[in-house]
Amino acid sequence: MTKLLEIKSVYAGYDNKIVLKDVNLVVKKNDFLGIIGPNGGGKTTLLKVILGLIKPIEGSVEFNNIDDNLIGYLPQINTIDQKFPIPVQEVVLSGLMSHKKLFGRYRAEDKDKAKVLMEQMGILHLSNKNIGELSGGQLQRVFLCRAIISDPQILILDEPDTYVDSNFEMELYGVLDKLNDHMAIIVVSHDIGTISSHVKTIACVNGSLCYHDSNVINQEQLKTYNCPIDLITHGEVPHRVLKKH
Amino acid sequence: MNEIIELLSYNFFQNAMGAAILASISCGIIGTYIVARRIVFISGGITHASFGGIGMAWFLGLNPVFGAAVFGVFSALGIEWVSKKTDVRQDSVIGILWALGMALGIIFIYMTPGYAPNLMSYLFGSILTVSNLDLYLLAGLCVLTILVFALMMRPIVYVAFDEGYAQTHRAPVQFLNYLMIALVALAIVLNIRVVGIILVISFLTIPQTIANMFTQDFGKMILGAIGFGILGSLSGLFIAYKLNIPSGATIIFSFVILFILAKVVQLSLLKLKRKAA
Numbered sequence: 044m045t046k047l048l049e050i051k052s053v054y055a056g057y058d059n060k061i062v063l064k065d066v067n068l069v070v071k072k073n074d075f076l077g078i079i080g081p082n083g084g085g086k087t088t089l090l091k092v093i094l095g096l097i098k099p100i101e102g103s104v105e106f107n108n109i110d111d112n113l114i115g116y117l118p119q120i121n122t123i124d125q126k127f128p129i130p131v132q133e134v135v136l137s138g139l140m141s142h143k144k145l146f147g148r149y150r151a152e153d154k155d156k157a158k159v160l161m162e163q164m165g166i167l168h169l170s171n172k173n174i175g176e177l178s179g180g181q182l183q184r185v186f187l188c189r190a191i192i193s194d195p196q197i198l199i200l201d202e203p204d205t206y207v208d209s210n211f212e213m214e215l216y217g218v219l220d221k222l223n224d225h226m227a228i229i230v231v232s233h234d235i236g237t238i239s240s241h242v243k244t245i246a247c248v249n250g251s252l253c254y255h256d257s258n259v260i261n262q263e264q265l266k267t268y269n270c271p272i273d274l275i276t277h278g279e280v281p282h283r284v285l286k287k288h
Numbered sequence: 289m290n291e292i293i294e295l296l297s298y299n300f301f302q303n304a305m306g307a308a309i310l311a312s313i314s315c316g317i318i319g320t321y322i323v324a325r326r327i328v329f330i331s332g333g334i335t336h337a338s339f340g341g342i343g344m345a346w347f348l349g350l351n352p353v354f355g356a357a358v359f360g361v362f363s364a365l366g367i368e369w370v371s372k373k374t375d376v377r378q379d380s381v382i383g384i385l386w387a388l389g390m391a392l393g394i395i396f397i398y399m400t401p402g403y404a405p406n407l408m409s410y411l412f413g414s415i416l417t418v419s420n421l422d423l424y425l426l427a428g429l430c431v432l433t434i435l436v437f438a439l440m441m442r443p444i445v446y447v448a449f450d451e452g453y454a455q456t457h458r459a460p461v462q463f464l465n466y467l468m469i470a471l472v473a474l475a476i477v478l479n480i481r482v483v484g485i486i487l488v489i490s491f492l493t494i495p496q497t498i499a500n501m502f503t504q505d506f507g508k509m510i511l512g513a514i515g516f517g518i519l520g521s522l523s524g525l526f527i528a529y530k531l532n533i534p535s536g537a538t539i540i541f542s543f544v545i546l547f548i549l550a551k552v553v554q555l556s557l558l559k560l561k562r563k564a565a
Contacts, residue, residue, distance in 0.1 A: 136442075
């Protein structure tokens with residue numbers, strides 16, 4: 044399988060605080076990787092390293108055969124100013140920024156492409172609405188359109204399941220399953236229960252990164268991965284497995 | 289009616305109207321950026337910091353607009369740099385620059401021997417005495433601003449909206465941020481002549497806020513802000529002349545009246561919509 048991205052012994056962090064230690068990761072074509080880990084464990088930092096927003100202190104991030112501009116990115120929604128005067132259609136079009144450079148014009152075909160995507164996501168009727176008027180689920184759909192309008196080979200989603208109901212969550216993972224046919228997907232979530240039934244592999248990030256080559260994981264494994272999070276198992280009746288206390 | 293026609297034939301009044309219209313255009317565009325990006329406080333800091341430049345220019349016998357421009361642009365770039373490169377809290381830095389600028393201005397003007405310049409005209413503006421040079425500078429600013437937005441409105445808006453995302457697209461985020469903050473400073477400094485240091489912020493925020501009631505689109509908000517800016521400033525100008533009261537303050541006052549009227553219209557439109565639904 045073609046390697047798209049290889050991270051080799053990366054150390055990264057902010058100022059004098061090292062958050063990621065000796066992280067190694069390979070992302071291949073058609074991968075669907077779930078990244079889990081406690082808050083402050085470095086999940087978002089890892090994404091920022093991959094996206095080129097943070098330069099690693101040590102180690103390397105290599106892209107194989109792809110333009111590193113071709114990463115689709117869906118940021119955490121609470122980082123966005125929802126009162127900003129920008130209509131939905133413009134948000135989606137901003138996903139083509141890297142293709143347009145500074146003085147690039149947006150053509151009719153770009154707008155058509157945005158329309159087709161919005162139609163597929165069921166938000167075409169909102170295209171002239173301001174983002175402030177949307178619900179959490181609608182907003183996530185808008186940002187998903189923005190992330191994939193440039194036909195990326197890797198799609199990165201940072202907690203797409205916050206501020207949405209379980210209905211939308213199901214729909215979202217349905218869409219992601221389809222997208223996975225032609226792009227690798229990396230999704231960060233603190234809700235391992237929902238993601239583990241959709242992703243193919245799991246990585247636990249808590250300072251270091253432990254790669255788990257399957258989507259089934261148990262509490263014991265999480266412990267050995269040094270990943271202190273609650274686990275919800277699949278089954279007829281979902282139940283939470285908690286540590287003894 | 290005859291009185292208005294007579295008024296329009298005066299050179300000083302033509303200049304004042306020209307200044308009001310040009311100020312509305314440049315402030316309409318830049319102010320929309322300021323309001324959308326929520327940098328009203330930064331703009332206030334730049335405005336007051338530039339007073340230090342005015343005082344220094346008086347002291348050195350230079351053109352005050354030149355001194356204000358240098359102080360304004362450097363404090364703007366400084367605020368942007370400090371907030372990006374260091375972990376000093378941005379609003380504290382603005383507070384310091386704000387006070388420092390005013391203090392420097394007052395000290396320099398006090399130290400200037402001989403004729404003391406009319407401080408009031410810088411604090412509250414003097415649109416009725418704008419010179420041809422002021423008009424040319426304002427017109428130049430309008431051309432520059434329109435050019436920048438005609439060429440780069442989308443990248444400017446996209447970076448202002450979601451800087452982190454723009455970075456993942458390798459957009460020239462830093463260049464655009466510095467360019468815009470410098471333009472903000474220039475717009476503030478040149479428009480100080482029209483409405484003054486204390487009131488310029490209203491030119492940059494009230495028409496934009498009114499436009500924002502009726503549209504959520506950045507481009508349309510600019511056009512709306514320019515329209516409301518011209519309407520408010522021209523009616524303010526006429527009222528000020530008619531009642532013989534300070535023009536800068538009257539313009540702001542008419543902006544606020546417009547704001548209240550717009551709010552009433554907006555609320556009744558909402559009511560109608562709800563009834564129809």
